[in-house]
Amino acid sequence: MLLRLLSSASRAIAAKPHPPQTLAAAAVGATSTTRKLAAMAGNREAFRVAVGNTLERRLFYVPSFKIYGGVAGLYDYGPPGCAVKANVLAFWRQHFVLEEGMLEVDCPCVTPEVVLKASGHVEKFTDLMVKDEKTGSCYRADHLLKDFCKEKLENDNTLSPEKVEELNHILAVLDDLSAEQLGAKIKEYGIVAPDTKNLLSDPYPFNLMFQTSIGPSGLSAGYMRPETAQGIFVNFKDLYYYNGNKLPFAAAQIGQAFRNEISPRQGLLRVREFTLAEIEHFVDPEDKSHPKFSDVSDLEFLMFPREDQLTGRSATRLRLGEAVSEGTVNNETLGFFIGRVYLFLTQLGIDKDRLRFRQHLPNEMAHYAADCWDAEIECSYGWIECVGIADRSAYDLRAHSDKSGVPLEAHEKFAEPREVEKLVITPSKKELGLAFKGSQKMVLEALEAMGETEALGMKAALESKGDVEFKVCTLGKDVTIKRNMVSINMEKKKEHQRKFTPSVIEPSFGIGRIIYCLFEHCFYQRTGKTDDEQLNVFRFPPLVAPIKCTVFPLVKVEKFDVVAKKISKALTTAGISHIIDITGTSIGKRYARTDEIGVPLAITVDSTTSVTVRDRDSKDQIRVEVDEVALVVKEVTDGQSTWADIMWRYPAHTALATDEEEASET
Template sequence: MTKESFRDAVIKTLEKRFFYTPSFKIYGRVAGFYDYGPPGVAVENNVLAFWRQHFVDEEDMLEVKGPCVTPEVVLKASGHVDKFTDLMVKDEKTGTCYRADHLLKDHCKDKLEKDVAISSEKAAELMHILAVLDDLSAEQLGAKIKEYAIVAPDTKNPLSDPYPFNLMFATSIGPTGMSSGYMRPETAQGIFADFKDLYYYNGNKLPFAAAQIGQAFRNEISPRQGLLRVREFTLAEIEHFVDPDDKSHPKYSEVSDLEFLMFPRKEQMEGQSAKIFRLGDAVSEGIVNNQTLAYFIGRVYLFLTRLGIDKKRLRFRQHRQDEMAHYAADCWDAEIESSYDWIECVGIADRSAYDLRAHSDKSGIPLVAQEKYAEPKEVEKLVIKPNMKELGPAFKGDQKLVIESLEAMDEKEAMEMKVILESKGEIEFEVCKLQKTVTIKKNMISIVEEKTKEHVRTFTPSVIEPSFGIGRIIYCLYEHSFYTRPSKDEEEQLNVFRFNPLVAPIKCAVFPLVQNDEYEKVAERISESLFAAGIKYKKDITGTSIGKKYARADELGVPFAVTVDTETSVTIRERDSKEQIRVNVDEVAKLVKKLSKGRTTWADISQKYPAHNTNLADCAKDLAVRMLTSP
């Protein structure tokens, strides 16, 4: 089976069983938007519940929830307004828009895969372009599109030069439309803006982590790849605040012996493949920057593999120097292999102190932490002394806000202001809280270096950020869980999702072997006990054959099926092995709960309960005959 045919089988099954469907499809749909149906919602809820357990609960994180609409000033400070862009080209005749890098990527891959006469030099050139694609400027992309004579895919019309398109959905706040905002492209900025309150809530202690799950929005130019590239999606993000001078982690030893596929930048640049590393060795060799970053890499690995992601198709790829943000100390992506190739699903980055500093500068509110010294330290520092006689008349009611903004400057900014004031006599200064620029003259302040004793060290924390694309993880989980097996008569292939019970949308199916009042009463009794135990179940009392009932349950990924074939005991069937055991009716809910919660395994309970080897389909036929012929 080719990658494409496998993908088609997965998607058809997902849509058939209403895991998801294109949104608004009765109106022709809008690209990049999808609705999750009942099983899709259940899978996402189960993944998020495990995410909360694995990270928020086990790591004692502070969970917050912020609005989806973000004021422009916040995203201006973070850099999203100016830099959150993709390069776009237009069909010069129809105006249809395309992502420039996607067109170039498709061209290079098509040539490499289909052009049998391609020279080794040309192949090497195309492979190099694919390797550096994310780093090409608009001019470089445009030059390559012209060199390779790339045209609009649908019409073959010529394309415009590439130009940046901001991916955020713009909106206005309030009835006047004067206050600009955007639908948030990530959840992180709300956490950074809340840092001061979170730090206080945590007893003014570092390190600590804040977490948020929520919707994010990106106005993709030409969404494709189904659930992997959409315009609205669920993010789960963690911001772990830590002292920049101490990035050790107390629980690092719990993950340091983990071994898994890693793809450091050195191997990438040398054209090598990912290979198995021991995480502790990657830290000691300086491949991973610090213990806290490594700890989260290890925790992400455990999270994904426990969900059901195949260990052999999961790797952690380090960002190369030419693709890493200028402020980042190190960055790794958890990439999962799918029919679409390797897909970035989690980013784990040491963002240094960039975000808090950016919001401190823009808001005028210092987002800092403090460490008390055992003994006071004598230090030299720049001190800003305002001249109230000059500032008062100049700024009147705004005087207090101007002074607060001046005093919030760091030493570098204060020194730059001192130099300009001494050379020019005045400087333009932005007061964030007033949202305007004022003129500061030399006689209004003095900036002097003084010796002083400090009792505390004030610093801006660094941030380690794991960011999870939940929809991408779930889609890869669908592919990693999907397989087919022949039906009993081998005339057709049956679709199965081998979901881990942890994430399965329905944990247990319940059905009578045949339509029978007594059996249906037993099925109802079992259903009530499952409900009382908090187990998601599905009951089927239709007259459909037992084989078809199993097939329908397998196609939904239901791990266990209870078949009522007597009034006192029933069988429990395991989805993938198709093995069955016989248990008393009153034990069903307890056993299914243990299995669903991972407190026991099928191998364990199959040793404790008698196997049921009867062919249930034949049994159903025999029973039906007996019922029809009995007096």
């Protein structure tokens, strides 16, 4: 066998494949692979186990603190996992930060309590939790109810049509259920602790943030940030100045976020520490057009508007330009980022047929949001939200302006002064002080923060009745405002500029979730020499592959080792990640080993003048001169040429022993 391989390796076959044949063969291979993947994915549990075992065995990621039994919701990325993550983040920076001219920042993970009070996280960043009444184990109440409803719908054939409708309705309104309503349903359905079958407590809110203290005194409260966005919002004034006081502009940040999940599950999809990549695009609320929207307007992909969800229809392919022009997507800037997110994910290697953009239902929308869409990717766990793209209106900047007292505003200068009618609210500090004493400041701030509609309603009530009940959120109660406590008028003024609080379009990327879905979408098994033999392959695009190529001396002899080192040096100079495998195992075993971590190209040193280059997916091989091979690899891995392009330019290499025969020895 060895003599035949050496003899074959010493010849360069001059015949070039015809491009259409090459492309046709690649298409057949892709179709075959898709069929195998679909068949395996049909049994989701078996597919998930196969992917998970391969990822852990090849050290893509493993449970953190494994030798101590691990901690739920915490994972370590190993060498190939780190490389994939670094490549995904590098492409994110290229695709968004560089191409769109964004301002990148890096803010601390530890955040003072006052910041997260202003943003609403201290009061509202909660999930409803229940406890096992005997063991104290904790569970998310909505997850237990959702799992119960889904299990009944999928496995109970005795359900009446009325019961089916009831369970589907619960799933639809799950996010809107109060603690009391959740508790009532858990009791009604007899839901118990999954592990022990013990009774559960009533649901109660649990704040998901990790609390800490800043400084040795412990008096300055803080939290580990649950998102990276707040660091951008509080820096708006300086970023606006840095950008020449011009709108629109975007700021971006990549960093760690922390959420103390009640019952983490589903691997990388729900963890307690994770990487977020977030963009805050600041725009004039009166003009949300985007100059580059035409670049993405012709894209067509799966979209799931709220009307289709509410009427029971499925996601359908829509052209993005039509979705914006018809008002399905609220504005051009939001639509532009939906298109850019689609391009980002599909270029990473996400299957476009298992990617959809789902619009938030009314019960999911924050009261301040103008529109919100999630990029959802289908994997063995179902449809998973991986990117949120929201028009958050001006809520965040206003919240921090109100709390800090620092105006976070933009301005538009007029060529000529304009006469405008403006609302002027003038509280009487003396009367408020006499009436509310220590609460005076909170009442005054609430009056000054009123919107025009609310203020004019108060004015009418005061003029007709003399007093009005007014809710002060910071006090948590209503107070009585009398006519002598505040003056509310519309006054005409001349203005030289318009001051306003910008709206924010926010794409937020869960990097770990994207990476896990990418692992599943790129994984498949192909047969070896026998039908019983299955070889694992990660079909990563070169863009995200952890290692771009491997270098194999065919046999362990000094002259081949010298050539391998020369090629390695050239690859390093070209900035191409690679490994040299000089183990004594067969070439087939080495191919199988690197296919399993997704290496796209393999260089086999079988001569001192030319080498073979093998493509992972087609397993085709070409012969390339030693001095050219680094340039060829760089051309393919940088995306300048496809493998089909390269095959047309270089002579094919055929060996007497096929890869499958060699790989079967594994």
